[in-house]
Amino acid sequence: MDAIFHAEELNVNYERTPVLWDVSFSIPKGLLVGIVGPNGAGKSSLLKAALGLVKPLSGKIEFLQQPISRVRQKIAYVPQRQSVDWDFPITALQVVLMGRYGKMGWFGRPRRADREAAKKALEVVGMASYADRQISELSGGQQQRLFLARAFVQNPDIFLMDEPFTGVDLTTEKEIIELLKKQKQEGKTIFIVHHDLPTVEEYFDWVMLLNTRLIAYGPTSEIFQAANLAKTFGKMPTVFDEAASLCAKKMSGYL
């Protein structure tokens, strides 16, 4: 099985606390994967470490068996909505156009084809009429669709989405999932950090249960059940907790 997303003994610390500990997995392509776990469990950190935004303490994490610098063009990252300033003076179309910036090189300018692609992406997410709107005027659901359009315009093989459904109305959520399922049918792989447990079985083919450690991962029908969920959302076993945080402190020289 050719893994599209692969990690080996990944350890990531945030200052003196461990956020990811000895995480290893291998995910095949063409799936809609949910990353689930309690708050502060390292889910966002997993995406950030994969994209090279955060440097892991040890271990490795790769897409398509290659380091991130070589496969940037194939990955679309949809960060959490609050990571962006929505008062920024920019229109919806311009935000979507940003998805193409990675392909333009240092001195390139957006061309007609890029603009057409951006408009098309807006149509696909149902935001065509908002193209020239200032982004501060958009609702939560519309902002999320905008981010999705920006991801589409990159024409990626892999989507990494961090909590795309927080603060989004149900209709938008359903529509976005439908769009993503269509992408999956075209052979793309999609990873979503998800916080809403009741919808996991409906949305995702595979699920990764993360609570600093990777508790389990695999097909949802097998993995997503009571015992694993108890381990994910229950209290961390105390010995592990202490040992892991001791490890983080030692590595950063605080103890």
Add this chain to the structure above:
Amino acid sequence: MTPYWDCNFFTFFIVMIQRAFFFLTGHAEALASDEIQIGVLSAVAISCGMIGPFLVLNRMTMLANSLSHTILLGISLAALAAGLLWGGEWFDITTLLAGSFIAALLTAFCTETLTRFFRLQEDASIGLVFTGLFALGITIVTLYLRDVHLGVEAVMGNADALQLSDIRLPALLIGINGVILFVFFKQFQLASFDRSLAQTLGIPVGVFRYLLLFLTAATCIGAFRAVGVILVLSLLTGPYLIARLFCCRLTALLVWTPVVGVASVCIGVALSRHLLNVHGLALSTGGIVTGTIALIYIFVKIIFHFRKKWQRALFSV
């Protein structure tokens, strides 16, 4: 005798337009001191207005404030080096630009080291760096550069003693800022809006941050003679805040911010002339321009506030 010797606020503009007309139709006359003031200050306002939006959007304005203080150290080091190494002029353009480069590098490097390596919170890092480096700058100036007047004028500038030659540096900076912002517009825009996406797309955000700081330092030095290091901050921040009240597209803002800056300059200089002629008060024109920016902000804010009220009233009717 200046052609504006008898003007009040309104007749100032009339005389100015008249003279512009004469100038354009070939009656070359020497420029009056007020016009030189407007010219130089406008050049400063335009160069500041081009990078101001990016500074505000990247939350780097206090870093720019920090920079405007550490420039003293940069310039004094450059002046010392120029004096020691090649016996150069204290304040020619190369020394100043070198000084701004040193200042930008020092400030950015020290602040980053404190935040990343020493894990100190950002506000304290900025504060520690600029007070420390400024104190160092003053010490160097006092010990080695006593004859060179880097004192009060550096801090406050003197907009009332400008020559036409003072327009050279700000004009050069309009050029430099313009070219760099035009070529790298999309990188600056993306890095300011969504830093993590910029990084994932492979844009080196750190490089652009340093570049922005260097442009700021150079612009500050260009503004230094005219308005001084503290007031340059008002030209970097104020016009953007005003323009943002009525404009909401970055590309348009890059035009409107300098325009607002130039408008404040014209109004400020006219006001200064008015106060001199009508009330006999000889006041600092640089300070008046800054005050004008504040007044314009308040004025525009009030207009928009009432506009909203009237719109709501109209809708309910």
Add this chain to the structure above:
Amino acid sequence: MIDYFIDPILRAPTWGCMLMCLSSSLMGVIVFLRKKSLLSESLSHASYPGVVLGVAFLASFFPFAEEWAFLVVLIGAFGSSLLGLYGIEWLEKKGKVFPDAALSFILSVFFGVGIVAASALQGSHPSWFKQVQMLIFGQAATMTDIHIVIYGFLACFIVLFLIAVYRPLQAVLFDAGYAHSLGIRATWLERSLFSLLLISIIVGMRSVGVILMSGMLIAPAVAARQYTNRLPIVFFLSGLFGVGSALIGHILSVEGSLHWSTPESRFSLPTGPFIVLVSTAWALFSLCFAPKRGVVFRLARIFAFRLRCLQENILKYLWKKKSSSSKDLHSLHRSSLFSLHWVLRRMVRHGWLQKKCGSYELTGDGYQKAAQVVRLHRLWEVYLTHSLGREVERVHKNAEEMEHILTPDLEQRLTLLLANPKKDPHHQPIPDKYSL
């Protein structure tokens, strides 16, 4: 040295600076913990128009500068920086402006207005104008005894106030919302604190000037924070460092002035920059060398830890292989052979290894220590497989790290939890806990 405190000319600047820095360093702790260190920069600049207007007001009654009257001007300064503070809050809340842009805008605009007012004063009342100029750059040297009284009073008031409100202050600094819900009058407390902050900034500007004032608030607090986590000690240390920097900075500036002066030209080094340089240098020193948080010590600890890991890995290797040459051991250590030799020699010296016919072996003590490390490794593997459900193939690498980290306490808990296992997941025996 004692002259600095007694001599009629020197004592006012000495005591004045020390007391002023005491006040500002205490208030600095509060802005530092609130992550609003740059507020002091804005407020010090914002006080400028108030000073000038106050002076202009007085100048209309007293044509020539009067030292005592100047103190009354502080009311004007307070008023205008209070206005600046409201401006900043308003811009952030109603104007939807970023905090740093609000600070910059108010800073520059108020200062600009101040400059305009000062230029008016320059023409009409030049002696008053000089007094105002002293504020921008500070002039500690011209302080008089009355300043000692004023600053002393202020410093005492601040210290007593902080002691009196300590409990609610601690709650508010940590979590203002929660404190409010407990019934603590958080808003009243915040307002009083900010007023005290303003006062300490304004009276302090006289000695170090407008621009450097924020340095006197930030640097001592940064230094103090590196030494302790307990709030009262942070306050105490900050005050101590502030007073110390003031004294040393002042002495340096006076001595320096004497040193560089010639009979023809009296050279006078300004006090402000020296005080700031001393306190900034101390802050940097503390960031590097403070016992627990200092960077140098952290790096040293990381190095010591890595050294220990290497030593324990060598012990384990020899436990399995019985004896080995240094070349074979090189596979454990990615750096130079020279440093490996250094480590091996050190281990021989400490009694863990012995050298026999050109290769290394464990001593009796070394054997026991190695067995202990192996025990921790295999215990951890059992824990990962049994309690955390890890696959057997994956536990080895993590155990390689954890074997160096597990404390005796954790080891005991693991032994109890796993019911003293005898075999690890790879069916290798677990050494018994070694007894002294």
